[in-house]
Amino acid sequence: DAKTTQPTSMDCAEGRAANLPCNHSTISGNEYVYWYRQIHSQGPQYIIHGLKNNETNEMASLIITEDRKSSTLILPHATLRDTAVYYCIAPNTGNQFYFGTGTSLTVIP
Amino acid sequence: GAVVSQHPSRVICKSGTSVKIECRSLDFQATTMFWYRQFPKQSLMLMATSNEGSKATYEQGVEKDKFLINHASLTLSTLTVTSAHPEDSSFYICSARTRPGGKGYTFGSGTRLTVV
Numbered sequence: 407d408a409k410t411t412q413p414t415s416m417d418c419a420e421g422r423a424a425n426l427p428c429n430h431s432t433i434s435g436n437e438y439v440y441w442y443r444q445i446h447s448q449g450p451q452y453i454i455h456g457l458k459n460n461e462t463n464e465m466a467s468l469i470i471t472e473d474r475k476s477s478t479l480i481l482p483h484a485t486l487r488d489t490a491v492y493y494c495i496a497p498n499t500g501n502q503f504y505f506g507t508g509t510s511l512t513v514i515p
Numbered sequence: 516g517a518v519v520s521q522h523p524s525r526v527i528c529k530s531g532t533s534v535k536i537e538c539r540s541l542d543f544q545a546t547t548m549f550w551y552r553q554f555p556k557q558s559l560m561l562m563a564t565s566n567e568g569s570k571a572t573y574e575q576g577v578e579k580d581k582f583l584i585n586h587a588s589l590t591l592s593t594l595t596v597t598s599a600h601p602e603d604s605s606f607y608i609c610s611a612r613t614r615p616g617g618k619g620y621t622f623g624s625g626t627r628l629t630v631v
Contacts (some may be wrong), residue, residue: 440619449521449608449622450559493558495619501612503549503620505559 410494415510418488424481426509428494431475437497439470441479443490444508450493453479484513517543517613521623528599528630536594536626538609544589545611549620550582553606565592599630 411429418424430439438457442450454461454468456477461468467480481488493508518541528534538548546567551559563584564572571584581603583595592611596603606627610620 438619442619442622444559447606447625447627449519449610449624452619452621455619497619501547502561502564503610504561505551507558 410496410506412492412494412506412509414507415512417512417514418481418484420486420513420515421483424479424484424488424511424513426479426481426492426494426511427476428479429476430494430496433474433496435474439468439474439477440495440497440503441466441468441492442495443488443492445490450505453492484511486513486515489513517621519545519609519611519621519623521609521626523626524624525627526629528628530600530630531598533595533597534599534628536596536607536609536628538592538594538611538623540590540611540621543611543613545592545613546589547612548586548592549610549612550584550592550594551608551610553608553625559608562594567592596628599628601630604628604630 438455440455441453444450454466456468470477489512491508491510493505497503520539522537548565550562552562553559561574562577565584565586567586573579586592606625608625610622
């Protein structure tokens, strides 16, 4: 896996956009970037993934820098239910997922 | 689509007994499944990669004789914690790869194991 670095924790006001950064400077050309989140005592939930282009789905947007060394997950209108730990992962060619420490996002009313 | 069912969700067992956890892919075939362990306030740690019809591949430091993995069909992988001890109490999570380049992996809802 490419090593990923994320801030340990972040706060976001309810209704505002939450921007979660991830550094993956050692990523190789064919490694996707995946984002998952884990709400307490549940299994991780898929959010979005991308390779080079920015991506958007019903949950979030993913912005990947041109050099692919970093990305930002954007939750456009954070709600209290978005409080979770968010993981950025760049799996290796063997496709194992190794989780880093993630970012604990707290959405504040 | 791509649902992974994990059972049981919670289990309490006595020290020295064995516990089996099942992981099923409900609407797709999973040639590869993964088992994780998560201690309180820590991240998920990959324990092993389970391959259908062959032996599992264990991560460094994971005892293969203690954590027995069987992947006998394309929809079922099991993890058996043998001779469980209180330090094995943890949250165990499985995942299955849906397809290469697709939505990565789908995770089960986890099993909370408490050894008393």
